[in-house]
Amino acid sequence: MRSSSGATSPSKKTVIFGTDGLFSPGTFSINGSYVSSFGPDITAIPADKALVALALAKFGKFGTFGPPVFAAQHVVDEAIASVCKSGQTPTRANVLAAIKKTNEATTILGQPIKFTSSGDVVNGKFFLFKIDSSGKYNLIPG
Numbered sequence: 001m002r003s004s005s006g007a008t009s010p011s012k013k014t015v016i017f018g019t020d021g022l023f024s025p026g027t028f029s030i031n032g033s034y035v036s037s038f039g040p041d042i043t044a045i046p047a048d049k050a051l052v053a054l055a056l057a058k059f060g061k062f063g064t065f066g067p068p069v070f071a072a073q074h075v076v077d078e079a080i081a082s083v084c085k086s087g088q089t090p091t092r093a094n095v096l097a098a099i100k101k102t103n104e105a106t107t108i109l110g111q112p113i114k115f116t117s118s119g120d121v122v123n124g125k126f127f128l129f130k131i132d133s134s135g136k137y138n139l140i141p142g
Contacts, residue, residue, distance in 0.1 A: 023064050029135030037127045039068035041137060045110040064127070071107050075099060 016033040023035050041064060042048045055062060079098035083090045104113045114122045129137040 020064055023129070023137070025135065025137050026061070029131055031131060031133045031135075033131045034140075035129045035131070035137065037064040037129070039064040040109055040111075040127050041129070041139070042067045042108060042110065044139065045108075047106070047110065048108060051108065067108050071109050071113060074107070075102050075104070075113060078102070078104075 016030055018028070018033065018035045020035070020037040020039070022028055023037050023041075028035070043052050055066075076095070076099065079095050079102065080090050082098045082101075083094050088094055100115055100119070102113055102115055107113050111125075112122070116122055128140045130140050131137055
């Protein structure tokens with residue numbers, strides 16, 4: 001690049017780092033870019049293979065927003081079911097108490113769901129992907 005004086009300036013290299021809203025394989029595929037997400041890419045979880053195939057057949061592409069919502073709704077559904085099985089009528093208080101007791105060893109997210117006393121997911125994490133030259137999102141660390 002030349003300035004008005006005719007001198008050249010050094011080239012610049014920018015690395016793009018986007019949040020989960022930028023997670024869009026096939027659309028956003030700039031080599032060397034990074035994308036973070038609060039949920040994993042379940043298409044890369046072997047245990048989810050059948051579920052992923054069904055979802056793709058029915059809905060087409062999906063990203064990292066739906067699976068955590070599915071997992072959260074499953075926690076709520078299981079809590080309501082446990083309240084009903086105990087013979088109680090579900091209320092906000094007893095369903096919340098049941099949610100706090102959640103201890104799912106396996107989930108669609110490829111990780112357990114259990115809550116701390118403050119309501120956070122035990123060993124909760126975010127996910128970081130680096131896009132390679134083919135446009136593939138690679139989980140870091142892989």
